[in-house]
Amino acid sequence: xxxxxxxxxxxxxxxxxxxxxxxxxxxxxxxxxxxxxxxxxxxxxxxxxxxxxxxxxxxxxxxxxxxxxxxxxxxxxxxxxxxxxxxxxxxxxxxxxxxxxxxxxxxxxxxxxxxxxxxxxxxxxxxxxxxxxxxxxxxxxxxxxxxxxxxxxxxxxxxxxx
Numbered sequence: 777x778x779x780x781x782x783x784x785x786x787x788x789x790x791x792x793x794x795x796x797x798x799x800x801x802x803x804x805x806x807x808x809x810x811x812x813x814x815x816x817x818x819x820x821x822x823x824x825x826x827x828x829x830x831x832x833x834x835x836x837x838x839x840x841x842x843x844x845x846x847x848x849x850x851x852x853x854x855x856x857x858x859x860x861x862x863x864x865x866x867x868x869x870x871x872x873x874x875x876x877x878x879x880x881x882x883x884x885x886x887x888x889x890x891x892x893x894x895x896x897x898x899x900x901x902x903x904x905x906x907x908x909x910x911x912x913x914x915x916x917x918x919x920x921x922x923x924x925x926x927x928x929x930x931x932x933x934x935x936x937x938x
């Protein structure tokens with residue numbers, strides 16, 4: 777959540793984020809930790825995406841769905857029992873992902889785009905299993921690039937954070 781508050785980091789903070797992402801990738805590529813296995817695809821992809829976004833100077837808030845949707849879906853899916861719709865994905869976890877996606881996409885100002893992405897992200901999270909971080913990242917980064925190309929309105933200002 778800290779990364780979501782930053783958006784466009786200053787050069788010093790940018791260097792720190794890059795260093796943390798690189799160290800995390802190296803650590804999880806070489807040894808297991810208490811909360812992640814060695815070569816944990818989800819953790820490695822997550823940090824790789826953050827690294828790429830920071831290096832390219834893309835606003836970090838584009839990745840808000842990556843930072844929040846997957847953990848919320850996981851927590852709700854584990855705490856509230858419901859039917860599974862795909863492998864270990866539950867209806868309640870996916871419903872939580874839909875609601876969370878909508879709010880995480882506050883910066884998408886075209887309402888029909890926001891609604892479409894609100895459903896694409898949880899489906900992507902559900903079907904991509906351990907690669908869900910890269911899947912969600914591809915969805916939001918693709919939208920960001922297309923929005924830039926076609927000049928669709930995007931506004932990263934969030935009054936309660938800035």
